[in-house]
Amino acid sequence: MVDSLRGQNLLSLDDLSRDAVVEVLDTAESFVEVNRRTIKKVPALKGRVVASLFYEESTRTRLSFETAAKRLGADVLSLAVASSSVKKGESLRDTIATIDALGIDAVVMRHASSGAAEQVSRFVPHVRVVNAGDGLHQHPTQGLLDAFTVRQVLAERRALDGPSTGADLFEGLRVLIVGDVAHSRVARSDVAVYVRLGAQVRIAAPGTLRPVGAEEWGVGVVDELDDALAWADVVVMLRLQRERGTGSFVPTLHEFTRAYGLTVERARLLRSEAIVMHPGPMNRGVEIDSAVADGPHAVITRQVANGVPVRMAVLYLALAGAREASGL
Amino acid sequence: MTILVRNGMIIGSTASRTADVLIRDGSIAEVAERIDTPAGATVIDAQGCWVGPGLVDLHTHLREPGREEAETIDSGARAGAIGGYSALVAMPNTEPALDNAALVSYVLERGARSVLDVAVAGAITQGRLGELLAPMGEMARLGVRLFTDDGEGVQSASVMRRALEYAKPLGVRLAQHCEEATLVAGGSMNEGPLSGRLGLIGRPSLAEEVMVLRDLELVRLTGAPLHFLHLSTRRSLELVAAARAEGLPVTCEVAPHHFTLDEGACSTYDPTFKVHPPLRSPEDVAGVRRALVDGGCDAVASDHAPHAPELKDLAFDEAPAGMLGLEHAAALTLEALGGAEASPQRFFELLSRSPARIAQLRHEDDRVTLSGHGGEVSAGEDANLVVIDPTARWRVDVRQLQSRAHNTPYDGRELTGKVRATIVRGRCVVIEGQLA
Secondary structure (H helix, E strand, O other): OOOOOOOOOOOHHHHHHHHHHHHHHHHHHHHHHHHHOOOOOOOOOOOOEEEEEEEOOOOOOHHHHHHHHHHHOEEEEEEEEHOOOOOOOHHHHHHHHHHHOOOOEEEEEEOOOOHHHHHHHHHOOOOOOOOOOOOEOOOOHHHHHHHHHHHHHHHHOOOOHHHOOOOHOOOOOOOEEEEOOOOOOOOOOOOOOOOOOOOOOEOOOOHHHOOOOOHOOOOOOEOOHHHHHHHEEEEEEOOOOOHOOOOOOOHHHHHHHHHOOOHHHHHHOOOOOOOOOOOOOEEEEEOOOHHHHOOOOEOHHHHHHHHHHHHHHHHHHHOOOOHHHHHH | OOOEEEEEEEEOOOOOOEEEEEEEEOEEEEOOOOOOOOOOOOEEOOOOOOOEOOOOEEEEOOOOOOOOOOOOHHHHHHHHHHHHHEEEEEEEOOOOEEEOOHHHHHHHHHHHHHHEEEEEOOOEHOOOOOOOOOOOOHHHHHOOOEEOOOOOOOHHHHHHHHHHHHHHHHOOOOEEEOOHHHOOOOOOOEEOHHHHHHHHEEEEEEHHHHHHHHHHHHHHHHHHEEEEOOOOOHHHHHHHHHHHHHHEEEEEEEOOHHHHHOHHHHHHHHHHHHOOOOOOHHHHHHHHHHHEEEEEEEOOOEOOOOOOHHHHHOOOOOOOEOOOOOOOHHHHHHHHHHHHHHHHHHHHHHHHHHHHHOOOOOOOOOOOOOOOOOOOOOOOOOOOOEEEEEEEEEOOOOHHHOOOOOOOOOOEEEEEEEEEEEEEEEEEEEEOOOOO
16 A cells, blocks of 8 residues: 555555545645646656557547646657557567667556556566556546546535545545446546545446456445436446447447436436536447536536646656655 | 486385385386495485376477477476476477377477477367367377367367267377356456456356366266366366266366465466466365365376467466466475375376376377386386475576476475486486486
């Protein structure tokens, strides 16, 4: 268990203590202000080199990380492995060794295989590794920005200052995660962060899309979505990868939507204060109706916006650590 | 060559006694309490050591032809000799697969020039594709006694039924890698709460057990003998034990990694620990250990599976499955049997006598051109012997291994039980723990 992200890799939220999570959220809060300035840049990581190594296509995560690194003054080395000549099957060790030889301080990495970021962290122990999504395993910065967004919304409603609340607003908070939990790295990171912060977490998924052993995650597994929607303070709708809906996991997309989609009708069951989230990209009309995604409960664009300060906080803590705290 | 093994504990199949063993011209000339050293004899001091039949591995991936960067027949044989083996059965999942007489001959000829006896397991189906039967008859005429598509199980029940029916009158035995393909599709570790947390797709125990169940019924139908490779779950072993008690002609082996390592080893995503069938739950590991001691399995087989280092630097789900085994299987088995308290009879039953019977490498099988293995340590037998110090401690060092590959999961581990000497056809190929 890591008690502070300072100088550490961020591979999984399973390893992060409550204090470490709160430290990231609080640090991100200070970067929100930077993002409101006309000159959206601080020199905290000036002269540092952050490589972004994406083996899987990604728009928002990559853009968000690279923006975060640049706003901290770091130089960004961008390697689009997914679209380069490097094919599936190239040794992780060779690729990271090549990038490392160019001189880097951190690597932000996405890979289709679970554990790839952890493996790479062993090959280059002197480089800080930030996992930007590994297979079905974890998407730690998504979990952190989700928690950050929830705290921000709840604090605003109570006219409180986020950092002054620590993890208090999560105590007993009712979080419902819906959809393809089995194949979702976001779900694994969200569960880890919300459970760590003291929330009650339930998951609602078709029988084929429940992860093996979910009952050991400290969450409740519910069979009936409608009751759970009426219970929840926060509803996280997961993306259904369409190939899951072609008969092997879910009979049809239509049947999935009827049972697990957040349709306009079903959204009426939500509590008035409920927050609806989605990590994107959305399948509108499959797991969530457009009217709900764009409606009053949704904070989906806010999640995207918060990606930058949260990733700034992660890069800052992992790289600058304790010694350059005055760089702000 | 004349060899005198002095003062060892001779491990017979039912009893042990201290004696000297004189080896001359490829066979055991004399076993007696005290034999004078003949002129020019190589003397091996076996004080405190077990002297038994050379070990026989039912399950070695020698990788030649096709993957010589990982292992060759020659390097694999040397690794085997260091591990105390006098005979290996080479698995047919080479590139191309050993599915015809020409390829089998190639491996047999190369094997004949190696430091120990190399037998071959032929493929059950052409190209190991599970569709059309391979010409088992022409391979049987070359001495092939085991057939398997190992690496994959034969998925079609109908093909497996025909293979058993075809094999029975040939007097050969089929061996099955039990994993039902649709249940393990995309999987890279044992299915359970840990795989769920790690985000790795699982290979459930059930996939092994359903194929064991299916094949037991096919054996019941056909009456053909069947050997179950590397069983890894408690329930699989119970099913086979029950079938044997009923009188079905089935045997099974377990691999050292399945009784020494559990799925927890996968939690760092190090592909060194990726193997098929996968490392299982602690409960299954305990079940395999129990079978080792109580007779629930017939043999320990190494499932020695070398891979080039770059392939084990891939992501966990992309890396090939398999780990090294030949050089530490004996010590791991000895430890699991109770170390200093281990029954030497059970040890040699698991690692030599029973595998030799299953692979039909016994002295009395005159169809096999190799020498006899897994017999008694008595005058007249072919001199395939091993001298093991059951109390010597040593540390596995990947840089010291004879195998070309480095994918051992035991690097740095201290083990008890060291092979001092390996004698193959009356030649001392390992002496003082080193290749001669």
